[in-house]
Structure formats: structure tokens, C-alpha cells
Amino acid sequence: MTLPTTHVSFPAGAVTGESTVLAVHPLDGGRYAVVTGATPFHPLDHTWPDQPADLGTLTVDGVELAVVDCLTGAVGPDGGQVLVGADIPVRRGDEEWSWLVLHVLAADPGDIVGRSAALAVDAGRRGALSASHSGCHLLALALNEALAPRWRKDPGRTDAFGHPDFDSLAMASSVMDTEASTDTYRLGKSLRKKGFTAEATEEFPALADALPELTEAVNRRLAGWVAADAAVRIDVPGPELTARREWNCELPEGAARIFCGGTHLHHLGELAELCTELRLSEDGSELVAVTRPKRA
Numbered sequence: 381m382t383l384p385t386t387h388v389s390f391p392a393g394a395v396t397g398e399s400t401v402l403a404v405h406p407l408d409g410g411r412y413a414v415v416t417g418a419t420p421f422h423p424l425d426h427t428w429p430d431q432p433a434d435l436g437t438l439t440v441d442g443v444e445l446a447v448v449d450c451l452t453g454a455v456g457p458d459g460g461q462v463l464v465g466a467d468i469p470v471r472r473g474d475e476e477w478s479w480l481v482l483h484v485l486a487a488d489p490g491d492i493v494g495r496s497a498a499l500a501v502d503a504g505r506r507g508a509l510s511a512s513h514s515g516c517h518l519l520a521l522a523l524n525e526a527l528a529p530r531w532r533k534d535p536g537r538t539d540a541f542g543h544p545d546f547d548s549l550a551m552a553s554s555v556m557d558t559e560a561s562t563d564t565y566r567l568g569k570s571l572r573k574k575g576f577t578a579e580a581t582e583e584f585p586a587l588a589d590a591l592p593e594l595t596e597a598v599n600r601r602l603a604g605w606v607a608a609d610a611a612v613r614i615d616v617p618g619p620e621l622t623a624r625r626e627w628n629c630e631l632p633e634g635a636a637r638i639f640c641g642g643t644h645l646h647h648l649g650e651l652a653e654l655c656t657e658l659r660l661s662e663d664g665s666e667l668v669a670v671t672r673p674k675r676a
């Protein structure tokens with residue numbers, strides 16, 4: 381089966397669309413995946429599964445079908461089987477492969493290939509996930525700034541504001557849900573070798589003791605950015621699911637950019653508040669930031 385890489389409209393914020401059904405593919409557990417030429421649905425990414433799938437409906441010939449999950453699928457250069465999620469043996473974007481948004485249905489939709497489908501994403505859930513995802517990127521920038529004095533040397537990677545990029549250098553996992561973004565950072569040997577200092581020095585207390593002060597500094601910065609109602613947009617080099625997209629936010633300090641495959645708010649004034657909570661594991665090896673957006 382040869383299928384073109386799915387075109388996606390979620391980066392611009394779309395939650396509805398209309399497209400032709402190109403294929404229906406049976407999945408494990410009696411479920412079915414519907415492939416369309418284009419879609420507003422954001423699928424779970426198989427390489428970096430940070431933002432959960434969109435849910436919603438797909439309506440064909442007046443029959444509304446519930447989309448119970450949305451996954452990333454891929455077909456190899458030989459046009460064989462549709463592989464799903466973790467079964468895909470290559471990284472996202474491999475140009476030899478076709479990359480598909482799979483709208484997962486709980487039951488066989490019948491013969492709908494070639495029909496037109498009206499696609500509708502659960503907009504409330506999408507809005508909450510977008511708020512969490514925007515919060516995640518802002519936390520990264522605010523945390524990098526607050527931790528900047530703790531670098532003994534230049535780790536060779538800085539963020540958009542020129543601060544050592546603690547967020548990407550220490551990141552173990554990043555997971556969003558409709559309530560919050562949870563970012564887990566590993567404070568191991570390799571981070572130390574790159575120059576990060578968690579211990580007390582003459583200039584600052586140990587990380588564990590500095591946590592309340594750091595949290596306050598991060599939250600002060602986040603509150604300022606929300607109050608500034610900064611504009612957010614996704615730069616899209618092409619319509620394909622696999623295009624290398626970039627999150628842009630016009631913060632008072634300057635334009636911030638982060639590569640990102642997810643969905644976002646349009647401006648930070650959509651939030652009433654953005655607040656993070658920092659926790660250090662008992663042995664000091666892991667820092668967890670839980671960042672909660674409150675929508676206006």
C-alpha cells in the first residue's frame with residue numbers, strides 16, 4: 381500500500397476539517413485506524429511522546445464515529461504494512477517513509493475508503509493540552525534563566541535567550557496532560573561534567589536549599605510573561621506531519637524559539653495564571669517541575 385504523508389492543520393490551531401478517507405487499517409484489539417489525506421488531529425508522536433493524542437469524531441455519510449485515540453503510523457519505502465507507534469523502526473521524518481495520522485476507532489467502520497470525512501477534534505481537551513504545552517516551553521526558558529548562575533562553564537548549548545540550556549541538557553522526560561506539564565530532569569554525573577553545580581558554593585546554597593527561592597524566581601518570570609500577553613505562533617515549513625516545526629513566542633525579552641511538534645495557545649493572555657512547582661528527589665538525582673496553567 382502506498383499512502384502519502386498526512387497533511388496536518390493542527391499547528392495553526394485547527395480543530396475541524398474535511399478530507400477523503402484513503403485507507404482503513406485493522407489494529408490489535410479489534411480496533412481500526414482510518415487514514416485521511418489531511419487532518420486537524422494531533423497524533424501521539426512515536427519518537428517523543430510528550431503531548432497526548434487528540435480525541436474527537438469522524439463523520440462519514442452522516443454517521444458519526446468516535447475517534448478514541450490518535451497514533452502515528454508509517455509505511456516503509458517498499459509500501460508494505462502500516463506500522464504503528466513503537467513498531468516503527470526509524471525515527472520520525474525519515475524521508476523514505478510515509479508518515480500517517482491514524483484516527484483510531486473502536487469498531488470496523490465498514491467500507492468508507494474514498495468517501496469524504498468530516499473531522500472534528502474535541503476542542504476543550506485540545507485547548508487544555510495546548511495550554512499545558514505552552515506552559516512547558518515557558519517553564520523551560522524560566523528555569524534555564526533561574527539556574528544559569530549554577531553553570532561553572534559553558535555547556536555548549538544555550539537557549540533562545542543565551543542561557544545554558546538546562547532544560548534540554550538534563551531532560552529525562554516531558555509529559556503533558558489536560559491539567560499540567562510534568563518535566564523530569566536528571567542531575568547526574570554527565571550534567572556535572574558539563575559544568576552544572578547542585579552543591580553549595582560561596583555564591584549560592586545547595587540546590588535542595590535553594591528550591592523555594594528558585595521556584596519563586598521562575599514563577600515571577602512566568603507571571604510576567606502571562607501578563608505581557610505574548611503572541612505565540614508555530615512556524616510551519618510545510619503541511620506534512622513530519623515537517624520540522626518551530627514554536628515562536630514574542631516575549632518582552634525577545635523572540636523565543638523551540639522546535640516542537642505539538643499544539644499551542646495563540647497568545648499567553650489566554651491564561652489567567654501559570655505556576656510551577658519544583659521538587660527534588662530525596663537523593664538529589666532528579667528534579668521534577670509540575671507546571672499548571674490556569675486558563676482565563
Ligand SMILES: [Zn+2]
Nearest residue numbers: 639640641642
Ligand atoms: Zn513542544
